[in-house]
Amino acid sequence: MVNLITLGIESTAHTFGVGIVKGNKILANVKKSYTTESGGIIPMQAAKHHERYYKQVISDALKEAKLDIKNIDLISYSHGPGLGPCLRVGLLATKELHEEFKIPFIGVNHCVAHLEVGKAVTKAKNPVLLYASGANTQVIAFEGGKYRVFGETLDQGTGNFLDAFGRYIGLGFPGGPKISKLAEKSNNFISLPYSVKGMDVSFTGLLTKLKQLYDSKEYKVEDLCYSLQETAFAMLLEVSERAMAHCDKNELLLGGGVACNTRLKKMSEIMCSERDGKCFIPDNSLLVDNGAMIGITGAKFYNPNKKYKLEIRPYERTDDVEIK
Ligand code: AMP
Ligand code: MG
Secondary structure, three states: OOOOEEEEEEOOOOEEEEEEEEOOEEEEEEEEEOOEOOOOOOHHHHHHHHHHHHHHHHHHHHHHHOOOHHHOOEEEEEEEOOOHHHHHHHHHHHHHHHHHHOOOEEEEEHHHHHHHHHHHHOOOOOOEEEEEOOOOEEEEEEEOOEEEEEEEEOOOOHHHHHHHHHHHOOOOEOOHHHHHHHHOOOOOOOOOOOOEEOOEEOOHHHHHHHHHHHHHOOOOHHHHHHHHHHHHHHHHHHHHHHHHHHHOOOEEEEEOHHHHOHHHHHHHHHHHHHOOOEEEOOOHHHHOOOHHHHHHHHHHHOOOOOOOOOOOOOOOOHHHOOOO
C-alpha cells in the first residue's frame, strides 16, 4: 500500500520523530531529541521529553508537508525494540490519532525500518545492512524469506560504546560525534583489543582498555579516539564483508546514527570497492532515528484486511518479524 499518505512515528529511545511519506517520497521528517550535558539516557526522562513535545512534532510535520491530519491515510509507529517508557509515548500518540480521527495504524520493527528506508531512498536492491546505532548493532539482510541477523554485538551497541567512552573522558552525551572530531586530529595508531567472535563483535574489552590507557595519561586523547575508531569500525566491516560473501550480495547499506561518522563511511566505501561491491549511504537525517523510515516501512507492510493490535514490543528481534 505504498501510495498511502503515511505518518510515521518514531519513539524507541532518545528521539521523538514524525515523518510524512507518500510512496518513497518524504514530505516531512521532523524530530526532537533528548540530550544531556553529562550522563546517558534516563528512560523515564526521555519519555517525559517525548510527552512534552509529541503534539508539537506532529503538528510541525503536518505543517512541513502542507497537509492536514485529515489527509493522513495511515499511522505507522515503531513498536520496538526500544525503551518501554519511550515506546509508550509513540503508542499513546498513535492511539489518540486513531481514536480521534479514525486513522488506521500499523506497528513496525525499528531495525527493519532502517533497512527499508535505505532501500527506498538509495538504489540498493538487495543489500546487507550494517546497522550501527546507540543501542543496536546488527548486520542484517533479507534472505530466505525473512530478515536475518548475520552478526551482532554480544554486549553494547557501537553508539553506546562510543558514548560510554565519551562520558568517561568528559565529552557528555552523545559522545560519538565529539570522538569523531578528536579522531580527525590524529593518525597515530595505538594497538587495541580487536574482538570479532565468529560473526559477532564485542566492545566491552575495548572500552575497558581505552579507559585504562586514558587513566594512564600516557597517550593523547586524539590518538585514543583515532585508534578506537579504526579498531571498532574495522571489526564492524569485517563482519559485514563476511555477511556479503556468505549471502553472495554485493551491496552494503549503512544505517544507524554511528553511520553518520565520516570515517566509517569512508572505510565502508573502501571495503566495497575492494570487492567490486557497492556502498549505499542515505542522508544523515535518515541514518539517525527518524519518523520517515517508520512511515515508509509501515506503508510497505500495511494490509487493510488485517486487524492490528495497539501494543509495544520492547524486545522484538529483527529475526522475529513476521513476513507474509
Ligand atoms: P541512533 O541510536 O541511531 O539515533 O544513533 C545515536 C548514536 O549515534 C549515538 O550513540 C551517537 O553517539 C552516535 N553518533 C552520531 N553521530 C555520530 C558520528 N558522527 N560518529 C560516531 N557516532 C555518532
Ligand atoms: Mg535506530
